[in-house]
Amino acid sequence: MSVDVRLVRDLVATIDDREPLVVVIGDCILDRWTVGEAERVSREAPAPVVRVTETIAVPGGAANTAVNARALGARVRMVGLIGDDEAGDVLRERLETAGVDTSFLVEITGARTTTKSRVVGGDRVVVRVDDLAGTPTAEHNERLARAVARAIRCADAAVVCDYGLGVRAEDVVPVLDRDRPGAIVVDAHDLPRWASLRPDLVTPNAGEAAALLGRDLGTGADRVAAVVDARADVLARTGARAAVVTLDRDGTVLLERGSDEGYRTRAVPASEQQASGAGDTFCAAASVALAVDASVRDAVSVAQAAADVVVREAGTSVCSAAALLASVTAPAATVVDHDELAVAVERARQDGRRVVFTNGCFDVVHRGHTTYLRQARDLGDLLVVALNDDDSVRRLKGPERPINPAEDRAGVLAALACVDLVTVFATDTPIPLIERLRPEVYVKGGDYSPEMLRETAVVRGYGGEVVMVDYVPEHSTTAVVRRIREAAAASAGSTVPAAATTATAAATDPEGTPDGKVIPQ
Structure with missing residues (x-):
């Protein structure tokens, strides 16, 4: 494990003592996983026939970030748009069961809740079906802005999760500027939209960083040098105090103002087919750490450790404080015959x-x-x-x-x-x-x-x-x-x-x- 055990212990204890308030603002998704065995190929089409053994529905997207933040010990308020459909009811119930405050969710009459359904045959995702919510109206956006204004009162941190599914910067940025929380983290596909917010930390993945810069980052570990070389551009275009670029199995690179060198964390690689929502976990852990005044380097180090926990699990998973502690304090299985x-x-x-x-x-x-x-x-x-x-x-x-x-x-x-x-x-x-x-x-x-x-x-x-x-x-x-x-x-x-x-x-x-x-x- 690449993170210091004492750092994790001290941070978990601080979170437990202070119970920081973290507000998650963003695109709520219901993740459905239909799991079974792929026993044969269909006669109707060249596709596997999956014999279903289990169906699971869990919070995804911004809702997954909220659940992870709560599992790590923060008090969490969820702000986002959902429909009044069955998926919306399930999502609200799952959030409340996890201990997340859902009173700031904006429910839209007659609307769909974004749902991403995956069918898993054996250990492989066979197909993913996305049922996306419609475009919100001006009235819905105004209701969301009012909900953000209520939710961020006395907040220690705010997290924006923008996947292009309805949450708009022009509605949220003015509200956060008026009553700025202790720390602001942005996880967005289109980061320049949020640059005027001057986030404390942004968390683009490799693809988002490449799109931000308008150029290819290369492959594998070569991406590290490419990211470090682009430090000034990344920070200028995002308006952020710091940016951590997540590089899947190659860990992360943290870029900071005033430092020409990137700070690296290293991942515990896992099969890409198993990993889902690790970025949400990373964002949640970093945000909770910043909410208790951790340094940005300590925050991303602990976030990497939390992401390493969930990539070992199938489906959309959550890293709790107990699981995080166990992962860094368990006897090392590093020495092998x-x-x-x-x-x-x-x-x-x-x-x-x-x-x-x-x-x-x-x-x-x-x-x-x-x-x-x-x-x-x-x-x-x-x-x-x-x-x-x-x-x-x-x-x-x-x-x-x-x-x-x-x-x-x-x-x-x-x-x-x-x-x-x-x-x-x-x-x-x-x-x-x-x-x-x-x-x-x-x-x-x-x-x-x-x-x-x-x-x-x-x-x-x-x-x-x-x-x-x-x-x-x-x-x-x-x-x-x-x-x-x-x-x-x-x-x-x-x-x-x-x-x-x-x-x-x-x-x-x-x-x-x-x-x-x-x-x-």
Whole structure:
């Protein structure tokens, strides 16, 4: 998990103490899920026949944002347009059951409530049918504006969820300007419409960001650099103090005024077929965090953790405060044996994820390690770190190593946000494990070239890529051990010259090289 456990605990406790008031303004949707088994193909058309086992109706769109905000501990008022039809009745009932105040909903006589119905056969959405509400009249828009004015009194945060289904900026912006809540978050398909509101945070996804900029962002992790390069344009066109661009399996990039660098969060990827409404959860969590005066970076970090919870579930799901806490405090399942690792890698590959593999002793984890592991993680979607066991470390580095046993070394690596899976191997090289997993990318950190590595021929033999990433001079286990020895010698009044200590370390540790370079491995 990429978010700090203490941050989540403190934030959840603050929300529980303060019970902030969050007003959600936007397009209310009823999500229907018809679930069953796809057993055969129809004779009437090339379509699966789904034997229905369950039908579920849950709040979607802005209503899903409202339910998520309530589940995280906020008091929530929902403002939006609904019809007086059966779908509207169901949606209102679901919101009230979740604890959301629905007294500010504007019900339109004779109108439809927007409904999105999905049919799921097995683990795949077979079809989605959208039944959209009609265009509201001027009278309906005026009623909505009056409802917003009543709802935002004493609000700690307001969230605008505009999917182009009826809520208009020209009706809502003047009201929010007159009685501005503590924080304003906008989640909209067309963000420039809301620029005059000067939101504290906007949350475009990759497609919305591309439309905003009028250019393609590229694919995969390349989108991160494209988003950071476009920081000034994104903030100027949205009028926002900060913008967080959500990049599905590549996490998010936060753009802030006064900072040229983007702040990244990393996602726990899931099958795209399972994920629905994760953006609503993200928006809700960020808004609730801002409502209790969290920094925007802390808000998006916690929002990423909340979104990671719901993408593991089928359908339109909700992240509660308890589920969020459980997800970040549960014992890590990061350290796995080779069989578990093979299953996880195969599952990731089936989901279209790019597997990155690296290995080393990682005896005393230092800045050199963390730098190259972050670089390695940026090369794909799943970073696997294979760790030499204690016997193989002794064979490689001498009888005084390792300083830390394999269990401790694995635990430290598993705690790093950039590391997805850790395993321990007993052979002198990871070649047998590489041959079994066949990762798309093999990475080494340090002063190597691919030709120096026996693994290179194996990886290239099955079509994989070998990448060398930068090392950080004077940040290696050798250097750390050397400094400890020098400090100990100095405190003991030793007359052993520092140069002699350095020479001894280099002679007994392969991480030191004859020309004085340091290899972080």
